[in-house]
Amino acid sequence: MIPISPKIHKSKQNVGKAPWCVDSRFVLKNGKRQFFWTKEDALREIDKLNAEHTPNALTSDAWKWTFAELQNKYITRLSDECARGEKSQSCFLDRKRHTNQFINLMIDEKPVGEMLVKDLTMGQVALDIMDQLRVGRSKKTIENIFGSVGQMMLFAIMLGCRKTNPLEGVERKGNIAKAEQDKAKKIAPEIINQIMENLSPEWRLYVRFAITTGLRQGEQRALTWGCLDLEDSKVNVTRAVKHTTTKIDVTKTKSGQRTVPLTRDMVRSLKELYIRRGRPDAKALVFCSSIGTLRMPSKFLKALHRACDAAGVERIRWHDLRHFYASKLLMAYPNDLFRVKSYLGHATIAITQSIYGHWLDTSGEDTEAVDKLSAIF
Numbered sequence: 001m002i003p004i005s006p007k008i009h010k011s012k013q014n015v016g017k018a019p020w021c022v023d024s025r026f027v028l029k030n031g032k033r034q035f036f037w038t039k040e041d042a043l044r045e046i047d048k049l050n051a052e053h054t055p056n057a058l059t060s061d062a063w064k065w066t067f068a069e070l071q072n073k074y075i076t077r078l079s080d081e082c083a084r085g086e087k088s089q090s091c092f093l094d095r096k097r098h099t100n101q102f103i104n105l106m107i108d109e110k111p112v113g114e115m116l117v118k119d120l121t122m123g124q125v126a127l128d129i130m131d132q133l134r135v136g137r138s139k140k141t142i143e144n145i146f147g148s149v150g151q152m153m154l155f156a157i158m159l160g161c162r163k164t165n166p167l168e169g170v171e172r173k174g175n176i177a178k179a180e181q182d183k184a185k186k187i188a189p190e191i192i193n194q195i196m197e198n199l200s201p202e203w204r205l206y207v208r209f210a211i212t213t214g215l216r217q218g219e220q221r222a223l224t225w226g227c228l229d230l231e232d233s234k235v236n237v238t239r240a241v242k243h244t245t246t247k248i249d250v251t252k253t254k255s256g257q258r259t260v261p262l263t264r265d266m267v268r269s270l271k272e273l274y275i276r277r278g279r280p281d282a283k284a285l286v287f288c289s290s291i292g293t294l295r296m297p298s299k300f301l302k303a304l305h306r307a308c309d310a311a312g313v314e315r316i317r318w319h320d321l322r323h324f325y326a327s328k329l330l331m332a333y334p335n336d337l338f339r340v341k342s343y344l345g346h347a348t349i350a351i352t353q354s355i356y357g358h359w360l361d362t363s364g365e366d367t368e369a370v371d372k373l374s375a376i377f
Helices: 040-054 067-083 089-103 122-133 138-157 178-183 189-197 201-213 215-221 265-276 297-311 318-332 339-346 349-359 370-377
Strands: 007-012 022-025 035-038 234-237 239-241 248-250 258-263
Touching: 035 189, 035 370, 040 138, 067 089, 067 138, 089 138, 089 239, 089 349, 122 138, 189 201, 189 297, 201 215, 201 248, 201 265, 201 297, 215 239, 215 297, 297 318, 318 339, 339 349
Parallel strands: none
Antiparallel strands: 007 022, 022 035, 234 258, 239 248
16 A cells, blocks of 8 residues: 555644644645544544545455454454553453454344455444444443444455444444343243252352342452442442453443342341352452362353253353342332332333333232242242
């Protein structure tokens, strides 16, 4: 490629204003002067202008790349930048996850990863891609995905895979929890009992805690003994294991930080576990490995699926355990959706209704949470 050459200089006249000027008026038809606070930002703008406006001397290889090939090269470059300290590990992991999600979306019954990079249109992004991304994702999450994929598209333009970014100008909307509503299915208590019978005592307690508290998997994995108040029969949810990592951080949203009641039977089981473990300190994990480290989700899923297979029932997911809790919670509090929403850690009642509204039962009385949940479970 033959790069364009916008001028860059540091203005001495812009006192108190951004001093670095990128002037593309003489090299682009609609060129203009732009000012930046740092030279690095100005140089990045020049790279962007080159990527957007340089006539592409397209190589046959780049022109024929699929999105899977592009993503592989992009992630390799990010990995190198991460190794040199130019990118953070969290940035690398986020962009890898987001671009993975993107290439696994479908267009005309074919994964995006199998498409040629040059063939993706803005219309396909606005319709096919957005329709899939909006299922179960907030607007903020979609913005994050677009940000990562947009950087990959800029990388593609610089390498000559295509001339434009098909994501630009596409309106980004979220459609919170639609996917969860579609997948939310009631599981009969008999099915849960059959699965429990085929679990080891350790995994059985893991499942019992899940179906009686409704915690998300990352939240339950991050629980320490200091989060439990066994005297007042409650668990304080404040942290979670970040997706695809072993990092424990505060819950993703403020609404995720909540207090959930514990059944009496669960309190007894946890007290027994606490004694068997030798009364660990407050920072020790509750549901840990034999050496006290984080349990990997894959190990639990394998144990759960083995139990389902042994019981001769359809395999379930972690979120199905959360749905089971939600169904029982709605039986206990059909007229108190604020309480249900709070226990589940939803941001709004509208989210709770969109996922579980079709389960609402108008029967039932409103008594204390511990008593009602103990009776149900």
